Amino acid sequence: xxxxxxxxxxxxxxxxxxxxxxxxxxxxxxxxxxxxxxxxxxxxxxxxxxxxxxxxxxxxxxxxxxxxxxxxxxxxxxxxxxxxxxxxxxxxxxxxxxxxxxxxxxxxxxxxxxxxxxxxxxxxxxxxxxxxxxxxxxxxxxxxxxxxxxxxxxxxxxxxxxxxxxxxxxxxxxxxxxxxxxxxxxxxxxxxxxxxxxxxxxxxxxxxxxxxxxxxxxxxxxxxxxxxxxxxxxxxxxxx
Amino acid sequence: xxxxxxxxxxxxxxxxxxxxxxxxxxxxxxxxxxxxxxxxxxxxxxxxxxxxxxxxxxxxxxxxxxxxxxxxxxxxxxxxxxxxxxxxx
Numbered sequence: 001x002x003x004x005x006x007x008x009x010x011x012x013x014x015x016x017x018x019x020x021x022x023x024x025x026x027x028x029x030x031x032x033x034x035x036x037x038x039x040x041x042x043x044x045x046x047x048x049x050x051x052x053x054x055x056x057x058x059x060x061x062x063x064x065x066x067x068x069x070x071x072x073x074x075x076x077x078x079x080x081x082x083x084x085x086x087x088x089x090x091x092x093x094x095x096x097x098x099x100x101x102x103x104x105x106x107x108x109x110x111x112x113x114x115x116x117x118x119x120x121x122x123x124x125x126x127x128x129x130x131x132x133x134x135x136x137x138x139x140x141x142x143x144x145x146x147x148x149x150x151x152x153x154x155x156x157x158x159x160x161x162x163x164x165x166x167x168x169x170x171x172x173x174x175x176x177x178x179x180x181x182x183x184x185x186x187x188x189x190x191x192x193x194x195x196x197x198x199x200x201x202x203x204x205x206x207x208x209x210x211x212x213x214x215x216x217x218x219x220x221x222x223x224x225x226x227x228x229x230x231x232x233x234x235x236x237x238x239x240x
Numbered sequence: 241x242x243x244x245x246x247x248x249x250x251x252x253x254x255x256x257x258x259x260x261x262x263x264x265x266x267x268x269x270x271x272x273x274x275x276x277x278x279x280x281x282x283x284x285x286x287x288x289x290x291x292x293x294x295x296x297x298x299x300x301x302x303x304x305x306x307x308x309x310x311x312x313x314x315x316x317x318x319x320x321x322x323x324x325x326x327x328x329x
Contacts, residue, residue, distance in 0.1 A: 023326050027315040057324045101308065128294075133301035146294035150287055156243060199243075210301040212308050237244045 005116065009038040010089035010172070011097065011108075014081035017049045018099040021214075026058050026067060028105040036112065041085045042099075044071040079189045083179055086172070095169045100214040103167040110207045111169040121202040123169040124194060125209035126162035136213030148229055152191070155237060159198050160206060163191045167209055174202055186225075188232030192240075199240050254279070 011029065015022055026040060044051050055069045070088050072081070082096055095111065097103040103125070111123045127134050128149070137145070152163050164187045170178075174197065184192040198204060261272045319326045 020326060023319050023324055024312055024315045027319060028311060054325065061319075061322050061324060101312075104304075104308065104311075128299065130299075133299035133304070135301050135305045139295075142295055142298050143291070146291045146298070150290045150294065153290075154287065155247065210304040212301070212305050237247070238242065240243050 005036060005112070007037070007093055007112075008091035009033075009036060009093045009095055009112070009169075010085075010091035011038060011040045011095040012082055012085035012089065013040060013042050013097060013099045014078060014085070015042055015044045015047060015051050015099045016075060017047045017051060019047070019049045019051045019054045021099050021101050022051055023054050023058060025099055025101060025105065026062065029108065030062060030066075032105045033108055036109075037091075039066055039068060039089075039091065041068045041070055041088055043081045043085045044069065045075045045081065046071065046073050077185055079179070079182060079185065082175075086176060086179070089172060092172050093169060094172050094175050096175075097167050102211050102214055104210065104212070107167070107207065107209045114205050114207050115169055118205050119203065120205040121171045121174040122194070122197055122204045124160055124162065124204060124206055125165050125167035126160070126206045127165060127209060127211050128161045129206065129208050131208035132162075132210060134211045134213070144226060148226075151233060155233065156195055156240075158195050160194055160204055162206070163194055165209070165211075166190045168194075178202075184232055184235070186228060188228060188235075191232060192236060195236050195240050 013022070013025065022042060029038075029040060042051075042055050044055065052069060052071055055067065059067045059069065068088055070085060072084060086094065093112075093115070095108065097105075107125060111125070114120065114123045126132055134142075134145075149161075149163065152158060156163075166187065178193055178197045178200065181196055182189060182192045194204070258272070258275055261267065261275070262269065265272070316326050
């Protein structure tokens, strides 16, 4: 990165049973963010697999001012995990990403660069443009993803190409503002965040990312996701 | 303005235009009556076409999966050397 960057970035990573992935993720973040001031905030929802012990070992290695462990007693949902992490964030920018390595930290510099160049309030990763992409999805998964995207583009006019992606960089004040008005759960929550931000008139930019479906552990998507998505779409039509 | 209101306004405008056509009968009435069906069908075709195009041009990145495996191996080695327990169970 050229020039001096005085910003501090708080990377919030919600985890549940990600002991292996969180260690790999932390290593890769430190590898790819060399000249940037940042902290990693792990919000663990009481994983029984020892995620928190691993995070403590990582704190020994990297310092407990760089890796913050802010656990919660039990699984309380994604939206509140971000709010919880946000309370402990000391940076003026916040990055949210998944712990399962489907979001690669090598894209973090391009998020930061895009923000510095454009002054955007939100930079969101998109899988559906040149330079982006997905790996590990079968035809059914691709079909639902495209169908969902066409529906959302036709009815919501959101102004971004990838609504359900969750690899994003926010100005901290903007995230605080948007998150307080969001009520959805799961990945409809990601869609609600970006649609509300767009309606509020925040400047949103996109960078291409690739998405490699999770390597360790099983995917957490259930069979009722299409119904949940349609309900979410209707809800956003009526309330935004 | 709520988004549903925008879409409803658009629909009302289109309906108004259609009723106007019916009243003035610039084109034969039998055709005008069929216009809403054409509208719905073409909207459906547009949707299917967009999904089809999206599927055909779906961006994939098999090389990224290989790169990620290399990164994982590298990370595991480093973490093991530095006393972080990364044994898979």
